[in-house]
Amino acid sequence: MRAAVITRPRKLEIQDLPPPEVGAGQVRIRVGATGVCGTDLHLFDGHFHAQLPLVPGHEIAGIIDQVGPGVRDLKEGQLVALDPVIACGQCWACRRGQRQHCLNFQALGVTRAGGFSQYVVAPAGNAYAVENLTAAEAAFAEPLGCVVWGLLRLRPEPGGNALVFGAGPIGLLLMQALLAVGVAAVTVVDPVAERLALAKTLGAARTVQSGPNLSEELRDLEPHGFDVVTEATGVPSVVEAMPQYAAVGGKILIFGVAPEDATVRISPYDLFQRDLSVIGSFSLNGTVPQALAWLETGRVQVKPLISHQLPIEQLRLALEYKEHPGMEGALKVLIVPE
Template sequence: MTRTMPAAVITAPGQVEQRELPVPDPGPGQVRIRVHATGVCGTDLHLLHGHFGAQFPLVAGHEISGTVDAVGAGVLNVREGDPVTVDPNLYCGQCHACQRGLFQHCEHHEALGVTLPGGFATHTLCPATNVYPAHGLTLDQAAFAEPLGCVAWGMQRLRPRPGSTALVFGAGAIGLLLMQGLQASGCSRVTVVDPVEGRLALARTLGATHTLTPHAALREELLDLFPHGFDVTSEATGVPDVVQGLPALTAVGGSVLVFGVAPEGATVALSPYDLFQRDLTVLGSFALNQTVPLALEWLRAGRVNVDPLITHRLPLTGVEDALNMKARPGLQGAQKVLISPHAPQETA
């Protein structure tokens, strides 16, 4: 008899259904994971609405932690019972991008929870090459390895100088991970801007030097604090107007990091003369790229604290509610919402 498992399945744009699916069996080189928690991400919301090339039906969820439930032939790095997390991005290793080490830009890219079944189910399959032991961490903490891996890739792109000053717009879960990633990478003072005072209070708890809310004279207030501008300016908002304002707040020789996901058709106006005359660098940072190990080390060393970011834990039947929280960030004070497939009921 085929074993089945509950899963939250996106069946059409805007529609989530609870279904029973076959429990997958691992083939050679594959690991079956009993999912402990899956973080809800903005990507999941885009997929819900049919963006990012979504193909339905889809079991979304790519920020996954759990324990190894079964392994296929040839798996060497983990064994049954091990706590693990995953890098959801799968790549061919042969295309132009892969052969230059930019695996997240693979021309044949697949990803758990995006094009392949992900973590909004009690079990999921993953190639062993993408499974990382999470010893020394709680499984809740391990569920942050993927978004923190995205931050780690941004820091590898940015390479801030030790002692740099930094500015971050956005104090949602990813913004607070970005803030802590900047600190872990050598930035001495990080200023955070967000319209929600509760988020700013959390930013201060996690080490923000200054916190401000947006207002008409924000630029002047920031430059009063740092008259020469910031060595690093960054955003985790995806708001084009925020991106457009970053160069004016960046110090001579500084860097602008575009980290948030803006609408695909959005544009901003930048002065090429300003970039040239003040030796500014503008960087993008997309997804993660072999950076889960760095994320795990930050977590194990206590350089990044994710526990205060978890505000809600919902069962599989709460996936639609979790996506609604993501669509309205101020709803119920949500920061990071975890889906716990084996939880019998909602816990806050």
């Protein structure tokens, strides 16, 4: 089978590997679609203590083609979405219900072979049967699962207003999810006009193109600020500016992945005096079922977020899309092995 393998930092090879053997309690999936995300880029760059060689890809959907001994409820031929987080179930964090902080953390496409491959093996408990979705749509179960977890952390109040920085695939999922849980109006900020137009069609109440007058424009729109301020950019200067847009009692959710060594300046007095909350959210924690429910009911739309579907051989193009002509407008890139 063909697989994309990071052999050392910034070195990606397409290799012909033997298909993985299915073990007890496992299923083997013929990959239908795997989403490319920023984490893959970090792994490609050699961050996240990547143990190389590694087949990356953790946003995986495909058809079960082999079922190992002892697997219940899953059958060959079923379309499944995979939760990449493999938790030990026995450590201090797992016993507290914090699977994504498992002290023996493993994850498909991060510490074990992932989905940029024709086949992948996963524990049966990580595979969720999917109905009425394509593999391309089901590949969003993981990123949307992260968004669900973010909202469980955030607990936005019904009828409030929200501000989202970033109208990339994750920002657009976040915006739709905020609306789905009862936020009344979401304002989206991004530098790219086309992305803002898409945000509008997906339900944004208002969009603002970021520029030198951004803070005045947002203040004009909401003089008292936003109940929820969140970002899907990972840009420290964006995070630093977030408290100024929060209403009294507001909640700030840091969702994007900032550089590990970045720091920002935030006024503790401002947090104190205006009853602000700053909330972090890491990965996903058993939230694939909710994500699939949103996908299956159409409450969250993902088809418009898919800009490219590429073969494994073109993974490098997806990882370095910013440098490739024709990829500038890329939103979600899916690798489609066959």
